[in-house]
Amino acid sequence: MSQHLLVTGGAGFIGANFISYILRYTDYHVTNVDVLSYAGDIGNISDFQHSSNYRFIKSDITKSYELLAAFDKKYDAIINFAAESHVDRSIHNAVPFIYSNINGTFNLLQMVLKGKAKKMIQISTDEVYGSLSSNDLPFTEETPLAPNNPYSASKASADLLVRSYYQTHQLPLIITRCSNNYGPLQHTEKFIPKIITNALNNKEIPLYGDGLNIRDWIYVEDHCRAIHLVLEKGVAGQIYNIGGAEEKTNRDVIYEILKQLGRDKSLIKYVEDRKGHDRRYAIDSSKITKELGWKPRIPFNKGIQHTIEWFKQRQNGAR
Template identity: 65%
Template structure:
């Protein structure tokens, strides 16, 4: 019997990539819900309109009345991508992050508790762990949560809520925490898309502080494979770290992009550092490799070239979707 899957936030960056992944690699019935905010891709609501395996419902998960429209059937799983995720925006105004990332997650947990789904995967982030020194070991699933900005604090709170529902109600829930994703469909406000598009358009490329902040980059398709693996083989109550094994300084990433595009290094502009800016993230993904046989397959250089070419094609067609 075909599985029924509810995907929340499936018009956003990682969510839309996961929708495409499932439509290509599985025979599930998909219900995709999204509030269609500024960072979404509205075309996804009609992308598979001829396919009876797919339906789209406009929905804000923080609003119970809207969510109820999607809870008209029982699901085998809910996969929660829906989130406000831009750190700078959370520093300017944390309220939307509290609503979507915490209240929205609670509403989904209550739906599972009410029998509307058999299990739920909470898509989280390595940012809940805080920051690392260069000499520190990478984050593991047992690293204490220590968020440093309103966005990561809201995600940490949601994670704790998920874990509390497992401990209190034995709810079949799992949490995945990924390192920095990159790839097609990421919003232009994010680091790699901003650098690529700025270089292509010969505009200044802003870099926070000295540019020596380190991130562990994960190609979005590798992330989708990991979530699919957790969906099918993950164990209730567990946390799974998903990393790319690609630690790079921001400045090094910018230089790679500039060199590939033949742009001018003088486009780089060092600007005042972000408030509460974490210095380094690194994910230890040994657990998911050992227990579920997943590891990243896309080399950073290969994924970066695919991403650069995707955005270049969009700009050439004057199409920023």
């Protein structure tokens, strides 16, 4: 019998990559629910929109009456990617983050509680753990939540809701927390796409503060493989950290992209640091490696090469 997934936020960066991965490597049927905000690009789903195993429903998960349209069947799993995710935007206006990341998650949990799905995977972020200093050990699943901006606070709140529904109702719920993703389809307001597109057009590349903030980078397809493993083998009530084991300063990321594009470092413009800018993120992925057999396959220098090539093709009118 065919299995059916409900993917929320499937027109966004990671969600669209995940659907593409699932349709390519499995027999799952996928229903994609997305409100198509600025981050949900209809172009992101163009490669698989005519697949016989796929359907799209435009719906806002923050509005329970709209969400009902997608629940004309019982799903084997909900994968919740739907989220407002840009830290700068959350600092300027936190309201959409509260609605999407908290209220939207709550509405999906209610659907699981009503028996509309057999389980749910909440896609979260390492940012819920806060910031590390240079000599701190990487985040583990036991690291206390200590978010430092409205975006990460809204994601931490959603995670706590998921935990509470597992503890109270014993629902089959799982949380994944991933490090910084990069790859095809990412919105150009994000760090790596902005660097690539600005460099391609010989525009200034803004760099916050001293440029030495550190992030752990993971190529999006590695993340999709991990979620697929969690879907198939993950244990209800568990949290799985997913990291790329590629810690790099923001400055070094820019240097690598400029090198691959043959552009000069003079394009870099240091700008005033943003509020609540976490100094370092690092993920310990040993749990998902040990329990589910996952580890990243694509090193940063190769992943960034693929990403640059995709943005070049996009700029030239191809996808």
